[in-house]
Amino acid sequence: MSDTVVVGLDVGGTSTRAAALTLTGQRLGTGRAGGGNPTSHGAERAAAEIGAALRGAVADVDPARVRAGAIGLAGAGRLHADPDGRAAFDRAWRDAGLRCPYAVHGDALVAYASGTASPDGTVLIAGTGAIAAQVRDLRLDRAADGHGWLLGDAGSGFWLGREAVRRLLADLDQGRQPGALGTRLLTELLGSDRVAARPRDTVDALVQAVTCRAPVELARLAPLVVAAAVDAEPVAVGLIGAAAGHLADSAARIRPADAVEPVVVGGGLLTADTPLATAVCAELARRWPGAPLSTAGDGAAAAAWLAARDLPEVTDPAALHALLVPPAA
Numbered sequence: 001m002s003d004t005v006v007v008g009l010d011v012g013g014t015s016t017r018a019a020a021l022t023l024t025g026q027r028l029g030t031g032r033a034g035g036g037n038p039t040s041h042g043a044e045r046a047a048a049e050i051g052a053a054l055r056g057a058v059a060d061v062d063p064a065r066v067r068a069g070a071i072g073l074a075g076a077g078r079l080h081a082d083p084d085g086r087a088a089f090d091r092a093w094r095d096a097g098l099r100c101p102y103a104v105h106g107d108a109l110v111a112y113a114s115g116t117a118s119p120d121g122t123v124l125i126a127g128t129g130a131i132a133a134q135v136r137d138l139r140l141d142r143a144a145d146g147h148g149w150l151l152g153d154a155g156s157g158f159w160l161g162r163e164a165v166r167r168l169l170a171d172l173d174q175g176r177q178p179g180a181l182g183t184r185l186l187t188e189l190l191g192s193d194r195v196a197a198r199p200r201d202t203v204d205a206l207v208q209a210v211t212c213r214a215p216v217e218l219a220r221l222a223p224l225v226v227a228a229a230v231d232a233e234p235v236a237v238g239l240i241g242a243a244a245g246h247l248a249d250s251a252a253r254i255r256p257a258d259a260v261e262p263v264v265v266g267g268g269l270l271t272a273d274t275p276l277a278t279a280v281c282a283e284l285a286r287r288w289p290g291a292p293l294s295t296a297g298d299g300a301a302a303a304a305w306l307a308a309r310d311l312p313e314v315t316d317p318a319a320l321h322a323l324l325v326p327p328a329a
Contacts, residue, residue, distance in 0.1 A: 005061055006308040006324075007069035007098070009053060010110060010299030011036040016049050018057035019300035020066070023308060025323030030300070031056025039075045043085035051092035058096055069093070069102035070307035072110025072299055079104055105306060107299070108133040108266075109140050114302035115264030115294040115328065117321035122255045123296070124247060124284070126276070127267035128219040130156035132250040138306070144253035149216050155246035157269055160239055160276075161221030165189075165210060167235050172199045172206075181228040181236045188224060222269065229275040237275075244279035248287060259288055266296030271328065297328035 005028060009018045016036040020029045033052035035041055041049070050071070058066065071089070079085050086104075093102055112123035112135050124132045130153045131146030145152045153159055168182040172195065178186060183193040186202070189209040196202045210218065228236035251263070263284055270277045284293055305324045309317045 003065055004067050004308075004311065004313065005058075005065040006304045006311075007054070007057060007066055007102075008300045008303030008305070008307060009036075009050060009069075009071045010303060011046075011050060011071060011073045011107070013037045013041075013074070016053040017300045018050075018053035019298070019304055020057040020061050021301065021304050021324050023311075023314065023320065023323075027301075028061050029057045029059055031059075037074055038079060038082070038085050038088075043079075043082065043088045046085075047088035047092040050089065051095055054092065054096040054098070058098070063097035063099065066098050066100050068100055068307040068311055069098065070110075070303040071102060071104045072107045072303045073104055074107045076104045076106045103307060105303065106133075106140050108143070109135065109138070110299045110303050110306070111266035111296040112264045113138065113306055113321075114297045114299050114325060115266070116262045116292070117305075117318040117325075118262050118292075121261040121263060121291075122251055122259070123264045123266060124251050124270070124280070125265075125267040125296075126156055126243075126247055126269040126280070128157045128216060129153040130159070130247060130250065130267070132247070132254060134254045138309070142254045145250040149218075154250065155243035155276075157219035157222035158216055159246070160225045160243055161218035163239055163242070164221055164225050164235070165206065165218065167239070169203055169206060172203045175199060179235055180231065180233045181225065184224045184228060185221060188221065226269075226274050226276060240275045240279055243276055244283050247280050248283040251284065252287065255288070257287070260290040262292040262294060263288065264294050264296055271295050295328040298326055301325045 004023045005020055007020050013035045016033045018031040021027050031053035033049040036046040036049040038046040108123050119138045121135050132144045133140050134142040149158045168185050171178050186193045225236050229240045302325050305321050
């Protein structure tokens with residue numbers, strides 16, 4: 001069994017990570033490349049990045065030892081429905097020297113598996129967007145939100161950025177001097193925290209600064225909200241509390257009130273040490289006091305574990321999870 005190698009990839013919009021591991025937990029190689037999401041980058045470019053990460057992970061591995069692989073990817077369903085895109089991924093797999101089969105899973109499932117070996121539970125993710133998903137027998141079952149910036153993603157980085165700007169605009173409309181968060185936003189968006197003698201001029205400049213960019217870029221303001229909340233700025237603290245409520249509400253759409261299965265939190269806003277992560281975890285613990293709560297960790301290792309579970313020599317998937325997937329820091 002120690003000769004068997006499995007490969008996993010965690011593919012995001014900005015980076016792709018790959019890992020090659022033995023079934024005894026030895027990490028033989030890792031690889032890293034640029035964003036490999038075919039929805040945002042196109043299938044050919046995405047496949048090229050995935051291939052680069054793969055080659056880094058198996059550079060010192062005999063390809064014949066690799067028995068299975070898995071790719072965690074946002075929009076996995078779209079890849080399954082795109083023969084040309086899947087063919088590009090197949091070529092990247094073969095060009096890395098691999099001849100074993102591989103599976104493509106949604107990134108939410110991989111995030112869940114990076115936090116627990118339990119076959120049933122819930123994953124809640126908040127980054128640029130936000131989604132909650134129910135997992136049954138290690139398959140994505142139901143989902144809530146993840147509807148994108150126009151229709152949903154409540155509590156996400158985009159939501160925080162948009163709501164912060166809306167609060168600032170409301171202050172300016174009412175002739176109030178912006179608070180600490182508002183001045184940070186003014187500096188970020190306009191290059192100065194000064195309000196014009198005619199506040200409406202500043203309002204118009206803010207609206208122009210936001211609307212001339214892609215809407216999703218409002219998510220880049222989320223770190224300002226988080227930093228202000230760390231400093232106990234009242235508006236930021238209120239926004240963090242509201243975001244935590246929205247995220248927990250999304251989980252509650254698909255998770256029974258008496259559920260005791262684990263909850264895994266993932267995404268940059270919930271895996272980092274942020275006030276939002278603290279607030280969300282407290283709200284989840286309040287609503288589901290009997291449920292274990294964990295943080296998503298190494299997605300590439302989790303993908304490798306998902307691939308390994310189907311091998312005939314794996315008789316105890318939970319024990320293998322402990323070997324392959326390190327707990328989140």
